[in-house]
Amino acid sequence: MIIPAIDLLNNVVVRLTQGRYHTPSYYDIDASQLARRYATEGAKMLHLVDLSGAKDAQARSTSGLLALTKSTDLAWQVGGGIRSADDIQQLLDHGVSRVVVGSMAIRHPELVVEWLMRFGADKIVLALDVRPTQDGRWLLPVDGWTTETNRELKECLAFYACVGVRHILCTDISRDGTAKGPNVELYRQLCHQYPDIRWQASGGVGSLEHIAQIAATGVAHLIVGKALLDGIFSFKEACICWQNASSPV
Template sequence: MKIIPAIDLRQGQCVRLFQGNFDRQTIYGKDPVALADSYRNMGFSDVHIVDLDGARSGQQENQEIIRSIIKSSELAVQVGGGIRSAEQLESWLDAGVARVVIGSLAIIRPRLVSEWLASYGPEKVVLALDVTLDETGTPQVATHGWTRPGNITLWQCIDTYLDVGLQHVLCTDISRDGAMTGPNIELYAQLIGKYPQIQLQASGGVRDINDLKALDRIGLPAAISGRALLDGKIDSTELTTFLPAA
């Protein structure tokens, strides 16, 4: 299993939100470029970067910082946050990102996103599907920064894109994000069972190395960790088996 550190940017700063709530953020006094470099030095091969301002406005407000990370870190960078046009997507690919992350648009405009998967290649596009569990335990996809229901289940959404070769899905259980309550192992096990061909990235709730080991045991391809790494809850010496570049 691959571990992918997360760097969330807001107004040029590295932050973490609690369950996507912009009013409940923790600011980390770390230079984002230096942080990415430190992750590379620890042995990570990838980094997940979210432009939180862009997610709200649709403008790539932290793009200079992200471009600096792409140039300096030697990491495979995947970028998300407010990417809503082919021009924006192409701009990031031209800048050298490994993968572009598409969120709400995958629910709102499935035909357009299907065209992108076909045009740019499924290896270049990650669908970020953020879910809440309904009263029956079925994962329902949320949109617009988790503020609106997408009126579609996680399974329905993924099925929509199978015919165009969908490869990468980043799934977040909203209730676990930033909460340090442990990942939703059952949800990710279901996903792996239903879609073994998908390169799944799990996000939300990772507290420590034991959570990562639990995700690894179910055969998860990749896990994203933000707060646990930033808060030092996971020591670099514990990660050796997960770091091919160490």
């Protein structure tokens, strides 16, 4: 399924390139208007990220996020600055379908396991976003990709695969916002190694051909932001391409 993304920085619709906060691309459209547009075009779910909260949890605009999720009847998955069970509970209590947990999944995995057990694996999406190294490793930065860590994707996956995680969003940060193509081989490997996880791909999509390539890897969902905002293709075109590429021959 194609899931349109709405990224907010200080409550304004933006897109970042490779996570660089100092050079955002601003879009002259109200977030609720954008959400309603995607709903009209046939979207079933929207991916909403509070970038201010992702960088600094104290800057989260919870009231703004919740107001936005009420602007349509669509399902929402929401992330950015989630640091506690209370944060998750508040979003779920207000009708959010899934909560995206990133930095905490890397810094405090034992606590996140407790959340998975408390709220259910279908309610939490782990955001394990990766930055490639020259020696072939995939490292996991935190705080909206602004703080580097030594944690590796492979060790994190080995841990969470044993505790029943169901949804993982993985973004190759080096591709994000570039429209130069997604990391197809990464998603192919992830789907092969962990077929029971419902993978969400994100980053680098800039053409319908890119969508077809990702659909063929076996991921469950593809999150698309910049290409839709820039009008490279429509949501309907993206969905048709996804369905055609995902359908068995």
